[in-house]
Amino acid sequence: MENLMNEAVGIAFVMAPIIGIVIQLIKQSEINNKWLPHVSVVAGTVVGIIFAVAMGADYFIYGLAGFLSGAAASGLYDLVVNTKGGK
Secondary structure, three states: OHHHHHHHHHHHHHHHHHHHHHHHHHHOOOOOOOOHHHHHHHHHHHHHHHHHHHHOOOHHHHHHHHHHHHHHHHOHHHHHHHHHOOO
16 A cells, blocks of 8 residues: 555656646636636546556556646645635
8 A cells, every 4th residue: 555655646746747737727717716626636637547548557546646646736725625615
């Protein structure tokens, strides 16, 4: 389990800038800011799975890494606060 998380975090570190760029492009659209953290996590997961397909790697590890990258790109705090309606 520890090896799985170490690998996912390592991949997420590499993917985070790419996810950040994707999220900046999405921010240019007319999307409601309330949904932006959710879109970020989903986009990160999708990009992670695309990486897995391209590299012939494990979908779960790359999907998890994409999820972590998306959460980092949008700010996990914003995801929780916006979901609860705090802002």
